Amino acid sequence: MQQIGVGICGLGTVGSGAYNLISGNSEEISRKTGRVVKITQVGCRRDHPDCDLATTNVTRDIFDVVKNPEVDVVLELIGGTDVALRLVKEAIANRKHVVTANKALIAIHGEELFKLANDAGVCLKFEAAIAGGIPIVKAIREGLAANEVQFLAGVINGTTNYILTEMETAGNRDFTDVLSEAQELGYAEADPTFDVEGIDAAHKLTILSSIAFGVPLKFDSMYAEGISEITVEDIRYAGELGFRIKHLGITARTNRGIELRVHPTLIKKTEMLAQVDGVMNAVLVGSDAAGQTMYYGVGAGAGPTASSVVADVIDVLRSGETDQIPNLGFVAEAIQAIPVLDITNIESAYYLRLKVIDVPGVMAKISTILSEHTISIESLIQKDTGQGEVPIVIVTNRVLERSVNDAIRELEGLKQVEGPLARIRVETFS
């Protein structure tokens, strides 16, 4: 059987997973491809305890791998955007196919790299960059290729979804408390900023938006809001109103522009996305012919991410030089630079939570301000705590975010309103 040589750069969680998957499932992979996939070199700073490297050609210089004539496909699994960028460029220059799990690299440098790869006639694949083991890139670029995609909404960061799920189900545990536990369990990094502030999700959504709509990679135009401001109180009120709070990446094609945003979102408990708990991921795609389809699975970890990395290797092996699937799903000349809407220009419903001093007439004042901004109240909770300070929770109709911001400023100016309002976007998909 013909053999294909794979060079692995980076032997952390994903690299070790890919190493073990290629080794462990070599027979199954040959059954599916009629070829032998062989790891011809591994480049890593140190060995990984889960990998038996006894008979493997190991180098401490990852750049050896991209020069090795026995390597046909380079797996870039080192992460980061500095060395990884140089590594991938050199691999392409040496006419190696490249498979990467690096969302930041693709979101920021994708277009430059795709051009280099296309000019060199090699594949550059990145299924593993988004949602771990879920073949979402393939679903959008190929499975739904006949559709005009309308929107896409996803739970695409396991850390934030784990934290929100725990805050909801484990009783009175606030964000900081659950975050510490997630760090102990290995579900959150020591520096959790990338995950909890939505940067990781933003990288993934940047890529998803491009392959859904055929627009350039626009990470710089992304609106990203994290979950550190979400309180147990908000989760409880949302629950009373029939909602769950999920940290979603949302991108949509509207006739005013592309929406591109990551933020906590109230969604009805009956939505399929509301069932996605813990570290699971899911992406809901709305498209004109297929309607709504959803793709669900484990969004991170050695096995799931390796599953997507090695699926890309198999794709390369099956198509190789004849690969005709454009990197972003659309042929380069068809990419349209549709402007990304500023977040103040999007339309959404809103959850607002205010604390008011219990003075008769304050509800009338609130209603008047809202109605002056053409905002109507869809649901309302008002609870007399008997302590003078009354929490009021409002869910509005769909309005322009700018109008809500203006109304909030006025509401916060009322002398009966204590401290800043909480505001969370509310979306309906089904």
Place this chain on the structure above:
Amino acid sequence: MQQIGVGICGLGTVGSGAYNLISGNSEEISRKTGRVVKITQVGCRRDHPDCDLATTNVTRDIFDVVKNPEVDVVLELIGGTDVALRLVKEAIANRKHVVTANKALIAIHGEELFKLANDAGVCLKFEAAIAGGIPIVKAIREGLAANEVQFLAGVINGTTNYILTEMETAGNRDFTDVLSEAQELGYAEADPTFDVEGIDAAHKLTILSSIAFGVPLKFDSMYAEGISEITVEDIRYAGELGFRIKHLGITARTNRGIELRVHPTLIKKTEMLAQVDGVMNAVLVGSDAAGQTMYYGVGAGAGPTASSVVADVIDVLRSGETDQIPNLGFVAEAIQAIPVLDITNIESAYYLRLKVIDVPGVMAKISTILSEHTISIESLIQKDTGQGEVPIVIVTNRVLERSVNDAIRELEGLKQVEGPLARIRVETFS
């Protein structure tokens, strides 16, 4: 731009959907492929009210289409296994690529047709045969290609899922009542046998099992049980015990053989598959590296099915002569004829419902019979209706089906037990 000619055979629901999708999204499809997909001929017995055929070459003889030199890809959308078989064979003989939505044709004649297509060097694609707009064939054959698939369970028939959902949510409506309504709404055929008795699901599961495990298409070895025996009473008891009843297709690779079965199944309300309501479909795949992934969407209808048909056309156009994805996901020489387990040899948990005459000591007799067959009771409901006849509902541990059948025979022989027992399999996936 280079043009590819598509010939549509059959202009019913799916054919008209494909016609309108190719026409309506021609620009979007060109953006994704760099080619023009043009319908060069339509073969149909009569025009379809939803299609404007004014400028289209229409023939009343579908065999004209497979002879037409302007047709590169034939869409077989006539259904059935007689004329369709001849049509596809003639298309292949004329070196046309073929895309079909015909699950029966593939489940029964797939291997013969794949061999003909491979010998002729043309593609034979069938994404639309399973689960409408959900790209499940692509997900398994390509997206999860690095995995050894362990099991697959799916809601793959919209009609039965609609009926069960309605029986559960619409109160006291029995099977016959809801079926009539489904027929009026167009969710069930005038002759509903194929759907409600599980034949349609069995065709789909036959194909899914082959692409999951690399085994031959074994429709003849399928166990299929429909939903006509499911009562509102069972749905209610299942609910009390924390379950919903879903009509599932299940296939698994065990070390004793392949399981291949379609039947009503109790699954925990918290399972993702339990959230799949109405005419929606979903397939849960368990695999060694990716873990559990699920694919959800609309399982039938003009738009969703056409989405998959046209995605296959785009795949053909992108790969064409160089297509290296084996039809069943595994290279022909690697297909292994692993035996299919007889249904009495599978292992499952069981829901049993008996009516007993309220005689002290009957529970002891039931327990003794079960325990003699090494069956233990996981949950039990016993309700005194005050009318002498007491319903007893039992959920067992996982046992060999043969043991349960033996126990049931003995239970039905007890003079305190009235009429036949109800027995429904119980599965846990997550």
